[in-house]
Amino acid sequence: MIELTDVRKVFPARRGAAEVVAVDGVSLSVADGEFAGVVGPSGSGKSTLARLVNLLERPSSGRVVVDGQVLTDLDDDGVRQARRTVGMVFQHFNLLDSRTAAGNVEHPLELAGVGRAERRRRVADLLDLVGLGDRHASRPAQLSGGQKQRVAIARALAARPKVLLCDEATSALDPASTTGVLDLLRQVRAELGLTVLLITHEMAVVRAVCDSAVLLDRGRVLDGGPLAEVLTRPHSPLAAQLLPAPAVAGATGDLVRVTVTESAPEGRVLRTLAGELGLDVEVVGGSVETVAGRRFGRLLLSVTGDDGRLDAALQRLRDGGSLVERATPGDEPPPMDAHDEPDAAAPGGRQVPNLLDAPEVQR
Amino acid sequence: MNDWDRIAPQLAEATWDTLYMVGVSALLTVLIGVPLGVLLTVTAPGALSPSPLVHRVLGLVVNLGRSLPFIILLVLVAPVTRGIVGTTIGSTATIVPLTIGAVPFLARLVETSLREVGHGKVEATLAMGARRRDVVRTVLLPEALPSLVAGITVTVVALISYSAMAGAIGGGGLGDFAIRYGYQQFRTDITVATVVLLLAVVQLLQWAGDRWARRLAHA
Numbered sequence: 001m002i003e004l005t006d007v008r009k010v011f012p013a014r015r016g017a018a019e020v021v022a023v024d025g026v027s028l029s030v031a032d033g034e035f036a037g038v039v040g041p042s043g044s045g046k047s048t049l050a051r052l053v054n055l056l057e058r059p060s061s062g063r064v065v066v067d068g069q070v071l072t073d074l075d076d077d078g079v080r081q082a083r084r085t086v087g088m089v090f091q092h093f094n095l096l097d098s099r100t101a102a103g104n105v106e107h108p109l110e111l112a113g114v115g116r117a118e119r120r121r122r123v124a125d126l127l128d129l130v131g132l133g134d135r136h137a138s139r140p141a142q143l144s145g146g147q148k149q150r151v152a153i154a155r156a157l158a159a160r161p162k163v164l165l166c167d168e169a170t171s172a173l174d175p176a177s178t179t180g181v182l183d184l185l186r187q188v189r190a191e192l193g194l195t196v197l198l199i200t201h202e203m204a205v206v207r208a209v210c211d212s213a214v215l216l217d218r219g220r221v222l223d224g225g226p227l228a229e230v231l232t233r234p235h236s237p238l239a240a241q242l243l244p245a246p247a248v249a250g251a252t253g254d255l256v257r258v259t260v261t262e263s264a265p266e267g268r269v270l271r272t273l274a275g276e277l278g279l280d281v282e283v284v285g286g287s288v289e290t291v292a293g294r295r296f297g298r299l300l301l302s303v304t305g306d307d308g309r310l311d312a313a314l315q316r317l318r319d320g321g322s323l324v325e326r327a328t329p330g331d332e333p334p335p336m337d338a339h340d341e342p343d344a345a346a347p348g349g350r351q352v353p354n355l356l357d358a359p360e361v362q363r
Numbered sequence: 364m365n366d367w368d369r370i371a372p373q374l375a376e377a378t379w380d381t382l383y384m385v386g387v388s389a390l391l392t393v394l395i396g397v398p399l400g401v402l403l404t405v406t407a408p409g410a411l412s413p414s415p416l417v418h419r420v421l422g423l424v425v426n427l428g429r430s431l432p433f434i435i436l437l438v439l440v441a442p443v444t445r446g447i448v449g450t451t452i453g454s455t456a457t458i459v460p461l462t463i464g465a466v467p468f469l470a471r472l473v474e475t476s477l478r479e480v481g482h483g484k485v486e487a488t489l490a491m492g493a494r495r496r497d498v499v500r501t502v503l504l505p506e507a508l509p510s511l512v513a514g515i516t517v518t519v520v521a522l523i524s525y526s527a528m529a530g531a532i533g534g535g536g537l538g539d540f541a542i543r544y545g546y547q548q549f550r551t552d553i554t555v556a557t558v559v560l561l562l563a564v565v566q567l568l569q570w571a572g573d574r575w576a577r578r579l580a581h582a
Contacts, residue, residue, distance in 0.1 A: 054490055083492040094487035098505040098579075107501065108491040152487075159491065 001163060001195040002030040002053060007062030009048055009219075022048040024219035025062070030212075035189055035196045037206040039241065040216030041336045046199045049216065050167045053197060054086040055079050067162050084112060087156030091168035093148040095140040101127065101151045102136040108158045126154040129191075130184060146177030153184060157192070164189070166198040170205055178202075182209050201336065203242050207291045215241060231296045232261055234325055237333065243287045244335035245298040251284035251329065253304035256314065259323035260288060260297035269322050273303060277313055280304045300327060370544065370553065377540035378560055380454045384529070384536055385522045388461035392522070393515060396466045399425070400473025401499055407478075411485070411495045428467030433525050436464050437532055457526065457534035465522050472514035476507040509580035516572025520565050527561065537561055 009023040022045045030036040040046050051057040052064060055071050064071045067085050074082060095104045102123050109119045127133050130150040140148055149169060156164060166185065170178040186209055189196050200206060206213050206227075214224030215238040223230065223238040231239050239259075247255065256273070260266045274281040281301050288297030303310060317324050403425065405411040406418040431439070437460045441451045444459040480503050488502050504511070530538025537557050545554030 056486060056490060080492045080494065083490055086490070088487065088490040090483055090487060092481075092483055094481070094483035096484060096502060096506055098508060107488070110501070111488075111491050111493045111497055155487075155491075165490075 001032045001034070001067060002028070002036075002197060003063075003065035004028040004049075004052070005063040005065075007049075007052055007059045007064060009045075009052060009057055010060045021219055023052060023059075026216070026219070026221055028214060028221065028224075030195055030197055033189075033193055033195055035186075035209055035211045036198065037210035037213035038197065038199045038216055039201065039203065039206055039213055039238070040222075042201065043218075044216040045219040046201075046216055047167055050088075050165050050197065050199045053163070053165055054083050054088060084108075084159045085161050086163045086165060087159065087161035088165045089149065089152050089156050089167065089169045091171050093140070093145075093152045093172075095148055095151055095155075097140055099139075100136065101132060101138045101140070101143065104140070104151055105154045105158055108155060112159050122158060123154075126158055127151075129157070129188065130154045144177070145173050146180055149173060149177070149181050150184060153181070153188070157188060162195060164194050164196045166196065166200075168199055168201070171200065171202065178205070179208075185209060203244075203335070207242060207289050211292060213238060213242075227292050228261075228294070228296075231291060231298075232259055232264075232323060234259075234323070239298065240332040241336060242291065243289060243296060243298040244332070245285040245287055245300045246332065246334065247285045247300055247302075247329045251300075251302045253280075253302045254306050254310060255284070255327040255329065256301045256303055256310075257325050257327040258299040258301060260295070260299060261323070262294055264321055264323050266297070266299060268320065269301075269317055269324055272313055272317055273301070273310075277309055279306060279310070373544075374540065374553075374556065374560070377535070377537045377557075378564075381523065381526055381536035381538075381561075381564070384454045384457050384461060384526045384534070385519065388458045388465060388526075389515075389519045389522055391458070391462040392465040392469050392518060395462070396469030396518070397473050397511070399466060399470040400477065401503070403470055403474045404477040404503070405495070405499065411498060425467040425470050428463065429471065431464075433460075433464050433528055434531070436460055437529060437534075452533045454535035457529040457536070461522055461525055461529065464525055465518055468521060469514065469518045472517065473507075473511060476510035476514055477503050479510060480506045509576045512572060512576040512579060516569060516576070519568055519572070523561065523565055523568075 005027050007023055007026050008021070011020045011022060013019040024045070026049060038046050038049055048057055052059050053066065055064065059072060062072070066082065069082055071079060071082055096107065099107065105123045105126050106119050109122060114122070124133070124136075127136060130153055132147060132150055132154070135143065135147065140151070143151065164185070169185075170181050173181060182205060185196060185198075188194060198205065198210065210227060212224070212226045213230070215222045223236055225233075227242070230236050231242065233239060245257065258266050258269050270281060273279050281303055283299055284302040285300030286298055288295065314324050314326070399421065403418065403421050406414040406421070408415060408418070440460045440463055443463075444451045444456050447459055448456045450456050484502050484506060485498055488498050493501070526534065526536050527538030527541070530536050530540070530542055533539065537560060541554050541557040544550050545557060
């Protein structure tokens with residue numbers, strides 16, 4: 001449904017700022033009906049990547065294909081038409097204050113030339129779908145953040161798109177609203193058969209709704225794939241972000257990292273190390289979460305009292321299907337949730353040019 | 364001093380002249396100034412359809428119009444006025460310099476208002492497949508409307524003060540009246556009456572404009 005091939009976006013140098021390579025040769029493929037995530041620290045090019053999918057930013061090079069249409073080959077008129085197959089939801093909702101909730105949902109239908117009666121009917125259906133059937137006449141200023149985002153989702157769905165782009169759609173919301181909006185996204189994806197590309201810096205969001213994800217860093221894809229596969233892949237940087245397991249302070253002894261899945265539970269590892277070998281085993285780091293509806297975890301064990309049999313035991317465990325490996329403190333990057341502020345940063349570390357930038361001419 | 368029977372009708376006529384001059388030139392100013400402000404906004408660097416050349420030229424013209432003292436402009440555009448109206452005397456003739464003086468003023472105010480509309484709203488609308496003129500029509504202008512109304516109110520008030528100045532060179536209206544009767548005939552009472560009338564008109568306009576802008580601002 002979405003196919004990016006070696007896409008680059010370079011913002012030219014302007015007024016003292018050096019040129020910025022926001023997206024540096026990204027190839028990405030999202031299947032029909034997939035719920036895909038794009039994660040990365042601020043300045044990694046996530047938001048620019050989202051804007052490349054509907055050509056709000058034209059790529060400097062590379063190919064963008066959506067629903068079988070090569071967008072990068074289209075002229076401006078063609079791109080405008082093609083954008084109707086891609087709905088977009090933003091961090092700050094971007095609703096029009098001059099319109100009511102219903103008026104905002106109606107906006108894309110007006111632009112698409114849909115007749116008045118048909119517009120009214122679709123707006124009513126859409127507001128019902130997002131659970132705001134009683135707020136037709138409300139102004140954005142009268143709605144909560146979660147409600148605004150619901151209106152924005154209804155608006156994004158109005159032109160019956162096949163793809164929904166969510167750019168940090170939950171990052172300005174409180175936890176309860178975030179859950180509500182994610183449930184809604186999951187629901188509309190299932191009901192309407194949408195393909196969703198979700199840009200976020202919140203790993204909890206990816207764990208809750210995504211089938212697959214890519215990790216972006218400095219404009220490049222660092223890691224990615226279906227979550228179930230990524231989480232069982234050794235040394236996966238994306239897995240380390242999704243299920244961070246940094247060692248607690250003062251951890252000593254040999255460190256062993258255990259990846260927990262439903263088919264490779266941690267019990268066998270603990271039995272072997274603590275039971276058979278009689279070693280002292282302590283959990284010094286880890287997280288266990290529901291990802292894509294199943295239990296996944298990553299544990300960091302501190303093992304003391306190794307008399308030379310540990311490596312052989314780990315090999316035996318691996319042969320038996322357990323996911324274990326030796327680890328060293330600090331061999332994983334710190335989780336990025338903690339130090340990321342999506343608000344403060346512009347894509348590619350570059351200040352997004354204000355559309356209505358200050359005129360150069362002196363007043 | 365009991366000639367108010369004679370003066371009152373003339374004062375009424377002068378008031379009407381002022382309203383006529385200001386009304387027509389305000390209408391023309393909005394019709395020319397708003398599109399000019401839109402053009403100034405969308406051609407700016409990084410805007411909807413950046414065009415550095417158009418932006419610079421328009422900016423220059425607007426600055427020229429704004430930096431010229433109105434009294435000089437009045438004299439300067441006299442040939443233009445004669446070409447359009449056929450005369451440079453009277454309230455109809457004054458509409459030309461009034462409009463020329465107020466258009467750049469309003470255009471700048473419109474530009475400032477439109478620049479306040481968040482880029483995200485524009486981006487969201489472009490993402491719906493909107494054409495640029497759709498963005499101007501359905502986003503920039505409606506979203507900036509309260510602020511546009513405030514700008515137009517300020518412009519109309521400025522037009523009233525300009526129109527009084529135009530009276531000095533035979534433009535008619537309350538300014539002309541105050542100079543001819545109040546100043547030249549040493550009738551301070553007439554000057555005061557004119558000032559009170561002008562003040563009332565300005566107050567009323569400002570009040571109506573503020574009210575309208577507030578009603579439009581839903582945020």
